[in-house]
Amino acid sequence: MPGSWYLVVAALLFGLGTFGVLTRRNVIVMFMSVELMLNAVNLTFVTYARMLNDVGGQIAVFFVLVVAAAEVVVGLGIIVAIFRHRATITVDDISSLKG
Amino acid sequence: MVVLGLVIGFPLVGFLILLAFGKRMGDPGAGWFGTIAVASSFIAAIATWIVLLTKHGSHRTQVLHLFSWFHAGAFQVNFAFRADPLSVVMILFVTGVAALIHLYSIGYMKRDARFHQFFIYLNLFVFSMLVLVTANNLPLTFLGWEGVGACSYWLISFWFERPSAASAGKKAFIINRIGDMGFMLGTFLVFLNFHSVSYSTVLPEAHRLPTGTAEAIALLFFLAAAGKSAQLPLFTWLLDAMEGPTPVSALIHAATMVTAGVYLMARLAPILSLAHAASFTIAIIGVITAFVAAMAATSQTDIKKIVAFSTVSQLGYMMLGIGTGAYVAAIFLMVTHAFYKALIFLSSGSVIHSLDNEQSIRRMGALAKLMPITAWTMIIAWLSIAGVPPFSGFFSKGSILEDAFGRNEVLWVVGVVTALLTAYYMGRLVFVVFYGNARWQEVTHGHEPHESPRVMTIPLIVLAVAAAIAGLLNLPYSGLRFLHDWLSPVFGSALVNYPLSTSEKILLPATDAVVALLGVFLAWRLWRSHSERKALEPTVLFKGWYVDTFYDRTFARGGTALAKLGDRVVDPTIIDGAVGGVAWTFRWIGGLGRKVQSGLVRSYLLIMIAGIVVILTYVLVGAAR
Numbered sequence: 140m141p142g143s144w145y146l147v148v149a150a151l152l153f154g155l156g157t158f159g160v161l162t163r164r165n166v167i168v169m170f171m172s173v174e175l176m177l178n179a180v181n182l183t184f185v186t187y188a189r190m191l192n193d194v195g196g197q198i199a200v201f202f203v204l205v206v207a208a209a210e211v212v213v214g215l216g217i218i219v220a221i222f223r224h225r226a227t228i229t230v231d232d233i234s235s236l237k238g
Numbered sequence: 239m240v241v242l243g244l245v246i247g248f249p250l251v252g253f254l255i256l257l258a259f260g261k262r263m264g265d266p267g268a269g270w271f272g273t274i275a276v277a278s279s280f281i282a283a284i285a286t287w288i289v290l291l292t293k294h295g296s297h298r299t300q301v302l303h304l305f306s307w308f309h310a311g312a313f314q315v316n317f318a319f320r321a322d323p324l325s326v327v328m329i330l331f332v333t334g335v336a337a338l339i340h341l342y343s344i345g346y347m348k349r350d351a352r353f354h355q356f357f358i359y360l361n362l363f364v365f366s367m368l369v370l371v372t373a374n375n376l377p378l379t380f381l382g383w384e385g386v387g388a389c390s391y392w393l394i395s396f397w398f399e400r401p402s403a404a405s406a407g408k409k410a411f412i413i414n415r416i417g418d419m420g421f422m423l424g425t426f427l428v429f430l431n432f433h434s435v436s437y438s439t440v441l442p443e444a445h446r447l448p449t450g451t452a453e454a455i456a457l458l459f460f461l462a463a464a465g466k467s468a469q470l471p472l473f474t475w476l477l478d479a480m481e482g483p484t485p486v487s488a489l490i491h492a493a494t495m496v497t498a499g500v501y502l503m504a505r506l507a508p509i510l511s512l513a514h515a516a517s518f519t520i521a522i523i524g525v526i527t528a529f530v531a532a533m534a535a536t537s538q539t540d541i542k543k544i545v546a547f548s549t550v551s552q553l554g555y556m557m558l559g560i561g562t563g564a565y566v567a568a569i570f571l572m573v574t575h576a577f578y579k580a581l582i583f584l585s586s587g588s589v590i591h592s593l594d595n596e597q598s599i600r601r602m603g604a605l606a607k608l609m610p611i612t613a614w615t616m617i618i619a620w621l622s623i624a625g626v627p628p629f630s631g632f633f634s635k636g637s638i639l640e641d642a643f644g645r646n647e648v649l650w651v652v653g654v655v656t657a658l659l660t661a662y663y664m665g666r667l668v669f670v671v672f673y674g675n676a677r678w679q680e681v682t683h684g685h686e687p688h689e690s691p692r693v694m695t696i697p698l699i700v701l702a703v704a705a706a707i708a709g710l711l712n713l714p715y716s717g718l719r720f721l722h723d724w725l726s727p728v729f730g731s732a733l734v735n736y737p738l739s740t741s742e743k744i745l746l747p748a749t750d751a752v753v754a755l756l757g758v759f760l761a762w763r764l765w766r767s768h769s770e771r772k773a774l775e776p777t778v779l780f781k782g783w784y785v786d787t788f789y790d791r792t793f794a795r796g797g798t799a800l801a802k803l804g805d806r807v808v809d810p811t812i813i814d815g816a817v818g819g820v821a822w823t824f825r826w827i828g829g830l831g832r833k834v835q836s837g838l839v840r841s842y843l844l845i846m847i848a849g850i851v852v853i854l855t856y857v858l859v860g861a862a863r
Contacts, residue, residue, distance in 0.1 A: 161844055169840075230839050 145186040153179035166218050166228040170211075177207050239302040241289060242321045244282035245329050246372060248275050249365035256361060260354035269344035272357035276340050276364050280333035287326050298323055298727060301374050301438060312433050320374035320437060324728045327569060327721070328371040328501060331576045335493035336364045338697035342584050343485040345694035346591055350483075356396060360489065363389035367494040371501055375436040376425045379502070383421065383466070386495045387414050393490070394482040406478035413475040417465020417499075424458035427451065437505070444508035452509050456516035459506055460523075467499030467553045470527045474786045476550055480542040484587030487542060491549040492580035497572050500553065503560040504569055504729075511563060511732035521561025521645065525652045528554030530783060532659035536666065537779035540597050541586050544667050547782070548623065549579060551656060555638050558653060563734030564641035566725045570712045571638055573721070574630040578622040578705040582664075584698055585616035589671060591694070592687040593678055599667065600769055604676035608687050611695045613672045615702040620668050622705040624661035625754040627747075633709035636750045640714075643746060644736020654749060658757045665761020670769050677769060715743060 152175055159172030181200045188196030222228050252275025260268045290298045299322040307315045340360060347356050366385025373379040388411075395407025425435060431451055432440045447455075463469070468476040476496065480487055490496060503510060503520070510517055528551045535547035552575050559568030589605060589612060590597055606613040622629040625636065635657060643650035678687060689695065712721040726733060738746070764771065781787060834845070 157847060161840055161847070164840075233837075233839070 142186050142190045145182060149179045149182040149186065151179075152176075152182065164229045164231055166221075166230055169230065170214055170218070174207060174211075177203055239286075239289075239300045239319075239321055241282055241285045242300075242302050242319055242372060243304075245279050245286060245333065246319065246365065246368045248279035248282060249361045249368065251275065253358060253361040253365055256354060256358045260358055263354060265349065265353040266344050268354035268357050269340070269347070272361050273337060273340040273344065275361055276333060277337040279364070279368070280330075280337050283326070283329040283333045286321050287330060290321060290323065290326055295727065299438075307378070313429065313435075315375055315377045315435060317378065318374040318436070319369075319372040319378075321372065322728055323724050324501075324504060324569070325372050327573065327725065328497075329368060331573050332367055332371065332493045333364065335576050335580050335701075336360075336367075336489060338700055339485050339489050339493070339580060339584070342488075342587070342694050342697040343483075345691045346485050346587055347483060352396070356393075356483070359389055359392045359396070360485075363393065363489060363494060367498070370498055374438060376421075376428060377435055379505075380418075380421055380425065383462075383498060383502075384418070386498060387411060387418075387466075390414075390479070390486075390490055390495050393486040394479045396482055396486065400481065402478075403481040406475075406481035409478050410475040413472055414465045416472060417462040420458045420461025420465070424455050424462065427455050427458065431455075441506075441508050444512065447509065447512055449512060449514075452512035453516045456506070456510050456513035457519070459502060460516065460520050463499030463503050463557070464523070465499070466502075467496050467557065468527075468550050469499070469523055469554065469557055470530060471785065473527065473531065473550045474782070474789060477543055477546050477782060477786075480540070480546050484542065484583055484590055487546070488580045488583035488587065491546070491583060492576045496549060496553055497556075497576070500556045500560060500568055500572055503557070504565045507565050507729050507732040510560070511734070517561050517563065518645075519561070521558050521642070521649055524554045524557025524559075524561050525642070525649050525656070526554070527551070528558065528656045529652050529659075530554075532656045532663065534779050534782045535663040536659060537775040539600055539775075539780070541589065541599050541602070541667065541671065542583075542597055544599075544663060545579075545582050545586055548582070548660065548664065551660065552579065552623070555635060555653070555656070558642055558649065559638040562638075562641045562645040562649070562736075563732065564638060565729045565733055566712070566722050567634070567637040567641055569725060570721050571634040573711065574622065574634040574705070574708045577701055577708050578619045578631060581615055581619040581698065581701040581705050582623065584694070584701065585612050585619060588612040588690040588694055588698065589687075591690055593681050596678065596681045599670045601677050601681050602671045603674045603678065603769060604672070605678075605687060606672040609672075609689045611689060611698060615698040616672065617668060618702040618706050620664045621758075622708075623664055624757055625657055625750055626661070626758060627751050627754075628709060629706055630704075630708035630711075632747075632750060632754065633712060633714065636747050637712065637714060639750060640738065640746050641734070641736055643742070644738065645734075654753055657750065658753045658760075661754045661757020662761050665758050666765045669761060669765040674765075674767050674769055714747070 156172045156174075156176030156179060159175065160169050163169050163172065181203055184196040184199045184203070186196075188194060218228060221233060225233065227233070252272055255275075256263070256268055256272055260271075263271055290300070293300075299320065302319040302321070304317040304319070307317045309315065340357070343356065343360065347353055350356065363386060366382045366389055368382070369385060370379055370382025373382060391407045391411040393407075394410050395404045398404045398407070428440060429435050431447060432443060434440060444452075465472045476491075479490060482490075510520075531547045531550035531554060535544050535551060538544045538547060552571070556568045556571050556575070559565070559571060588609065589602065592605075592609060592612075593602065596602070618629070622631040625631040639650055639653045639657070642653050710718065710720075712719050764774065778784065
């Protein structure tokens with residue numbers, strides 16, 4: 140299987156994730172879509188590492204995973220806090236940043 | 239020339255010390271201190287004079303250079319003072335008369351709530367005047383010029399609790415600004431032509447000046463002098479200046495501020511002598527001012543206003559002298575005028591003082607027996623200003639009139655008529671105030687007015703002696719022309735000589751004497767037992783020819799109307815419109831941006847991703863090329 144196929148899959152996954160973030164209203168689903176985008180990026184990293192014979196890409200994946208884990212912790216914390224406060228996790232109802 | 243520094247330094251130090259400790263010195267300590275400061279300055283002035291006396295010719299001009307004030311490119315101004323025969327004459331009588339006025343003020347201002355403050359201003363006034371007369375360049379002269387202007391503002395409005403005094407101070411200040419514009423433009427013009435503003439450079443080279451430029455410079459500086467020396471049409475402030483305490487009036491009128499204009503003209507004599515048309519204009523304005531003011535003086539009822547108009551009139555004579563090239567005569571009249579005008583003011587002040595600040599001559603009368611010293615000194619001053627021989631005014635005014643006769647007979651005729659009026663209106667003052675019926679009962683509630691304290695009468699006596707004999711300074715047609723010999727080197731070729739025939743040399747002074755005596759006689763006939771003669775005091779003269787009314791109707795009301803127009807039309811529509819318009823525009827632009835800030839995370843994300851797509855496309859397309 141040529142490496143470019145992996146890249147195509149990664150691009151499709153990234154676009155799917157982006158689409159999910161933009162269209163879904165539920166914060167948790169948006170969150171999951173973000174994870175999907177991150178994994179698409181990870182796939183790209185691994186593919187390029189194989190193609191270029193460089194472990195740098197593989198190492199980058201670990202960093203992304205670590206950051207994603209940390210993000211989940213913080214993000215879920217915020218989501219729980221918002222839910223407690225406003226009893227909703229629909230993003231369109233949360234517009235305190237309005238100018 | 240350190241001694242010249244002392245002349246200027248004493249009043250300055252006096253001012254600073256009074257400023258710091260004056261309140262603690264109190265009444266009369268601060269007064270004595272201020273007086274001593276100016277008296278010391280007078281002694282230093284005598285020393286300066288003696289130093290110059292020991293020198294000869296051009297060595298009589300000495301410059302005390304202190305430091306460089308500022309310079310930019312070719313333009314350099316130094317803090318440099320100049321002792322030459324002209325400035326020495328000035329510092330002698332300025333400090334001398336000012337010291338006497340200080341002494342008198344100790345009595346006059348006694349128990350005033352702001353006694354020490356009065357002397358702070360007085361010392362600063364004298365200092366400014368000394369800077370003005372001894373400065374060696376035009377900007378430094380201007381510094382003193384503005385200094386006396388500021389001090390006159392403070393002193394005229396010294397009793398600022400009275401609205402009239404406050405506005406009189408402002409008026410003096412504002413009208414003088416008109417003249418200052420002339421001073422500044424003149425200075426610029428001098429610099430353009432000489433690349434210097436120092437008298438040491440400009441005056442010796444004045445003869446290179448093209449005639450047209452000289453005329454312009456002369457007229458611009460005359461505008462300045464007309465403001466300071468109260469010439470037509472800028473004299474109205476001097477009448478309002480009577481709101482100040484009487485010693486202030488004496489100081490301003492006799493020795494300081496108003497003589498500054500005449501002094502400036504004399505200083506610039508080398509330039510003036512090239513400007514024939516301007517000089518003749520000055521002579522005409524001077525003689526008209528003298529006549530107009532003398533007419534107005536005949537109908538005033540406020541004692542100080544009579545004297546104020548008299549000052550305007552005398553200054554007109556001095557300008558007549560300047561305009562005819564009789565610079566020595568003008569300075570001679572200025573010196574004698576300093577004595578008798580200070581005396582007239584201080585005597586008037588003595589009367590006002592004893593009558594609880596009453597100034598209307600209608601409520602005076604019969605004071606000669608109660609206040610003999612004041613009365614006699616006033617009479618000496620009257621005979622001096624009237625030009626009765628052998629008092630000083632006879633010689634000083636006579637020499638002005640002689641040169642006026644040499645220049646143009648019409649000038650002389652107007653001058654002689656004015657001399658008649660001078661003798662008459664001062665006689666009216668003396669007879670109405672000191673003789674006739676006593677009309678002061680309601681002012682003093684029946685008490686008798688009394689002679690002033692000695693601290694006030696001593697200056698009167700000293701000034702009376704000076705006013706009587708000052709003619710000796712410059713006796714005509716004799717070897718005793720000290721002032722002429724002393725000042726001639728300064729003016730040099732600028733000084734005009736009008737040869738007179740032998741008969742004229744007798745007839746002219748004789749006319750002066752007859753005219754003076756006629757004026758005295760008229761005053762005696764008309765006023766010795768009257769205090770009021772409506773036919774001789776027409777309203778138009780009482781109102782000072784309505785000059786002030788005219789200014790009020792045109793400039794003051796015009797300015798007010800203009801301001802109202804601005805307030806009601808320009809401000810609400812144009813200014814507020816522009817300011818409001820700017821605010822509205824930015825609020826509108828902000829409103830556009832505000833719509834983007836919806837608070838919806840997804841729309842932010844969409845914008846962000848759209849941006850990324852645009853940038854990526856741009857980069858990729860760029861890479862493909």
